[in-house]
Amino acid sequence: MDGNQMTEGIKMRRFIGMLVTMLAACGCRGYIGGLDDSDMQSMELVFVNRSRHDIEVTFDRLEWIGAEDTIFLEAGNGLWKKKFDNPYHNLGFDEGRMQMRFDGEREIFMDNMSGHDYNPCRYYQGIQLHDSQGQYVVYEFSDTVCDSYFEWYDKLKILNMTDIPPAYIDSDRCKEGSAEVYSRTVYAPGKVRNRLMLGAVVSKEADGADKVKFLEEQRFEPASVEKVENVKGSRKDYVYSQYYSTDELRRMSVALFGCDFAQLTGREAEDEMDRQCGILYSHYHIGYYELFKDAEAPQEILDVMDKAAVVSRIEYGRLMFLLAEGNCSAGMLDYHTCEYMEDGKVSDYHHVKDAVFHLITLDDEGRFICRSGGEELIDIYRDGIMEQPLLPMAYSLTDFSGETAYLHITEADAPTAPSSAE
16 A cells, blocks of 8 residues: 555545544434535545444445445444545435345335435435535434334334225224224125125124124015115225235235235245235225115114124125235335326336236136236226126125124134135
């Protein structure tokens, strides 16, 4: 090493020492200006790792680094820097995709729609420094930052039950992490569909949508039945649920539809997702429904209404589900899917590399079937609803109390078979 190189090395060590001191004092955000910034010549991007983890960072879609280039940051004192001749160089983080790998194992993907507070894919997340020679944009990985990443991502994996048409639930009674629900409109799996009729009496408690108990000795005879066709607003094709693990997907699909969607897509019980996040879309079209409006019932029916309820409405409809999965935020994945759904293509900004899709439909006998592939499945999901079989699809209950009657679906185990038509 010659004298000039040694001098530069000493200067750099002094700079890093000063930088670490300022980071310790200021945290991850802030702006520290020099006394004279009139002759700034360059910009330097700096990644510092002060955490206990070895970290590998990869950016995609950014001009200053290739997707195949990895930033390696050793635990405790890892440092990576890149210099740009333009002191006002646009780093373009908001257009990038970021992959972080901790200790060679745990991976987290981020983009500008990821909800974490410290997200390098957004502007001004690093500390901004400058002196008389240039600007410095510094991103620090501390134990606090890394732990917050893990806590944030683990929380995303906690199940939160939501409406997934044709199943509608009382969200106020849902408990975080639980698949227990109170369903006001209940999906009718094959086991239920074959016995479903207006006036049928069912228990208010069930271990899953496919395990509803019929009280065969009881039957309510309505005074009149109304059939409603040409249902206004009957097409439902919006985002209804996100999931970050096969456990989430399995538990919510078993509870609401009596079918293990994770297993239906070809995954075994112990398999994890090979993408970071997923979105479950529901496309539900009501062809017509039947109902009765009787407000009174004979005493023998009222005597069991504390534990049972009567089927008061049956919807006949067509149903499709689309599962989208990708290594990105759920927001970015939704943009990719919906943009393709509307335009038949995806802009470069919203494109999710290696996204996968699973299309779930019903056959003529009401069994769930699944196809896996790419965007061609979005075309079928968008345009093919009227080609699906028209079946008794969902039902509502009454206990003649004047209040909404719910089916209480308790936490259920996954069925051994991936079909709900048994």
